[in-house]
Amino acid sequence: MCGILGICGSDSVVGEVYNGLNALQHRGQDSAGIITYDGQFHLKKGNGLVQNIFSVKNIERLGGNIGIGHVRYPTVGGGDAEDAQPFYINSPFGIAMAHNGNVTNHFELREELEKKGRYHINSSCDVEVILNVFADELLRVKSQEQMAETIFRAVVRLFKRVEGSYSVVGIIANKGLFAFRDPHGIKPLIFGRRGNDYCFASESVALDILGYQVERDVAPGEVIFIQQQTPFFKAQREIFSNSPSAIRNSQSHTPCIFEWIYFARPDSVLDGINVYEARLRLGEELAKEVSKRALKTDIVVPVPDSAKPAALALSSLLKLPYREALVKNRYIGRTFIMSSQEDRENTVKQKLNPIKSKIKDKRVLLVDDSIVRGTTSREIVNLVKNAGAKEVSLAITCPPLRYPCVYGIDMQTKKEFIARNKDEEKIAREIGVNKLVYQTLDGLIRAVSIRPFVFSSGRTAKNKYCTACFTGIYPTKISEKMFKEIERDRLKAQCSGVTTF
Ligand code: SF4
CATH class of the missing domain: 3.60.20.10 (Aminohydrolase, N-terminal nucleophile (Ntn) domain)
Known part of the structure; x- marks a missing residue:
């Protein structure tokens, strides 16, 4: 990106x-x-x-x-x-x-x-x-x-x-x-x-x-x-x-479906699809999944900023109070873009601060856009627990990330993903939440696919998306050799301590 x-x-x-x-x-x-x-x-x-x-x-x-x-x-x-x-x-x-x-x-x-x-x-x-x-x-x-x-x-x-x-x-x-x-x-x-x-x-x-x-x-x-x-x-x-x-x-x-989940600004329209509206619909779709679980929730709290519209839509559909109880320091960079693991961990602490009076003794449902390595989620959950939450659950606006992105996103080695070989329960335990609820792939696609792409000639094409990081199905030809070269390049950069990704 x-x-x-x-x-x-x-x-x-x-x-x-x-x-x-x-x-x-x-x-x-x-x-x-x-x-x-x-x-x-x-x-x-x-x-x-x-x-x-x-x-x-x-x-x-x-x-x-x-x-x-x-x-x-x-x-x-x-x-x-x-x-x-x-x-x-x-x-x-x-x-x-x-x-x-x-x-x-x-x-x-x-x-x-x-x-x-x-x-x-x-x-x-x-x-x-x-x-x-x-x-x-x-x-x-x-x-x-x-x-x-x-x-x-x-x-x-x-x-x-x-x-x-x-x-x-x-x-x-x-x-x-x-x-x-x-x-x-x-x-x-x-x-x-x-x-x-x-x-x-x-x-x-x-x-x-x-x-x-x-x-x-x-x-x-x-x-x-x-x-x-x-x-x-x-x-x-x-x-x-x-x-x-x-x-x-x-x-x-x-097009990369992650643009609507996380990357793009909510006030942008990409390929005719309004990012903010798509995020609201992601929340509505996620609400369907949350309602299938026996989950007792007092407040819905978004992890700022990209999950805010989804959390708002989810809370309104489930008739739960929406509270912006995590406050972000706007002058710290996006953790997803931080280079090393150490950078990421330190940045979470500096970046988010809970409003304790809103969280204390509450059963909190956090809403976030994605889990890649799990480090950031674990840190956020700890912040909320330390602020006095009675119970913390986590709902994610996209499905589990399991496959490397070879198209320019900082998740290029298979080992990076917490969801790679684990089910929801095991991930929930590792992150330290009571319940973990992911978006389904169908829910994700329904939320984003609202209109077809229109070529300048007027011809339309039904939107398909790159969903390779969820499905392992890549829209372009990728040989095993390419994966290895990309992965080797990535690991070499990490080992040499060069700030690359
Ligand atoms: S694999 Fe595809 S959908 Fe996933 S981040 Fe990369 S380009 Fe986007």
């Missing part, structure tokens, strides 16, 4: 890219970067939060009316500053790129590219692989055709080589802004318009705060190119999309 943004505006865009990245900060707190173009590329990137990396001085240096930005949640690649995105290469044309996702065959592609001798991959960040494959394909298809056609043909060839998940924004020097989404549309990407200005972003919230009207989601397998001729400022722009062939390129549309 990372956040990406690309803007082609009528004036200097760096301020907007900066503000847009702030709106996407929840998607990655590890590093951030912005590259702009005004006849030459200007880049600033580094480790940390958007607000800490950019100063008035370095923002002034980033001139140009076209720019892309990135906030990183690291997947492939270390936590070093040189792995921060965006990346750029000088040939052909000069191309800058940022992406959200994870290239599952990046080891093979890296080898293949380096064997050619022409390409040298400098970092361990997989966008560099996508960028070089794109450059390679542009050189192959470069022709007298219109630039848009050249890009479309190059990306369609890239789709055949690059496996995994990737939503991409990029700049081609002196040509314009492009964006594309992998043929399964696993990671979100949406675009909007404000007069003659265009903005692509991971989530609609960035378009909202920047004042862009949402045009639509980028379709799986779609490439969009915003062409502008020099002089850049106030130039008339043309928008090109490979939309008709995108339908051919797209395989089944399987």
